[in-house]
Amino acid sequence: MDETRGRRRGLDAARPVAPREPVARAATSDDLYDQVFGPDDITVIRHGVHGRLVDAGFTGDRLQAFVLAINEIITNVVLHAGGRGRIVVSRSGQSIWCTITDSGPGIPARFQHPPEVPDTFDVSGRGIWLAHRLCDEVSMATGPIGTTIGLRMACSAAHITSDLVNGASSGV
Numbered sequence: 001m002d003e004t005r006g007r008r009r010g011l012d013a014a015r016p017v018a019p020r021e022p023v024a025r026a027a028t029s030d031d032l033y034d035q036v037f038g039p040d041d042i043t044v045i046r047h048g049v050h051g052r053l054v055d056a057g058f059t060g061d062r063l064q065a066f067v068l069a070i071n072e073i074i075t076n077v078v079l080h081a082g083g084r085g086r087i088v089v090s091r092s093g094q095s096i097w098c099t100i101t102d103s104g105p106g107i108p109a110r111f112q113h114p115p116e117v118p119d120t121f122d123v124s125g126r127g128i129w130l131a132h133r134l135c136d137e138v139s140m141a142t143g144p145i146g147t148t149i150g151l152r153m154a155c156s157a158a159h160i161t162s163d164l165v166n167g168a169s170s171g172v
Contacts, residue, residue: 032056032096033089039078046071049089049098058096058155065134066153070098072127073149077102081147095136096153103146112140 032052037045050067058066070087077085081104088099111128128149131138137152 030090030092031088032091033087036084036086037074037077038084042071042074042078045074045087049087052089053096056091056096058153062153066096066098066151069131069134069151070100072130073098073100073151076127077104080104091155094155096155098151099148100151101146101148106144107140107142107147112142 032055033049035041035045035048046067049070050063053063053066070089074085074087077083077100081102085100085102087101090097090099107128117129128138131149131151135151136154137150139150139152141148
């Protein structure tokens with residue numbers, strides 16, 4: 001059994017699995033968080049992203065929903081895509097974007113579109129489903145050399161705070 005991909009069957013079992021690093025991307029000034037992660041980093045990433053979003057003024061239930069969606073996708077990378085990935089969280093206009101990239105084998109077709117509600121006793125299939133329910137937009141590019149998932153959460157004035165007097169908000 002290959003520890004990085006779980007049980008392999010058929011022709012895949014004969015192919016050696018070479019560890020690959022996530023694709024590099026140049027950082028920009030709008031990046032709030034940029035980190036390569038592995039199996040031991042899920043909690044660190046979740047707390048790091050949460051802290052950076054709070055520092056950027058993102059608050060409330062939408063903050064919590066976005067962090068949960070991110071946590072689900074990075075957990076999928078660790079469990080199903082070779083164990084290593086890269087996360088970049090950035091602000092663009094009125095939105096916060098999160099891009100998560102891995103070098104895994106690709107996402108099965110049944111999970112590539114907004115999936116149906118998982119059955120009660122299904123042991124997998126909730127991560128992408130939750131991301132679709134929690135985020136304003138989910139995009140996906142996947143294939144045999146890896147996957148990139150984009151998550152977007154719109155920021156309204158009610159969800160972004162500023163240093164203005166009396167708790168006034170700015171529409172960042």
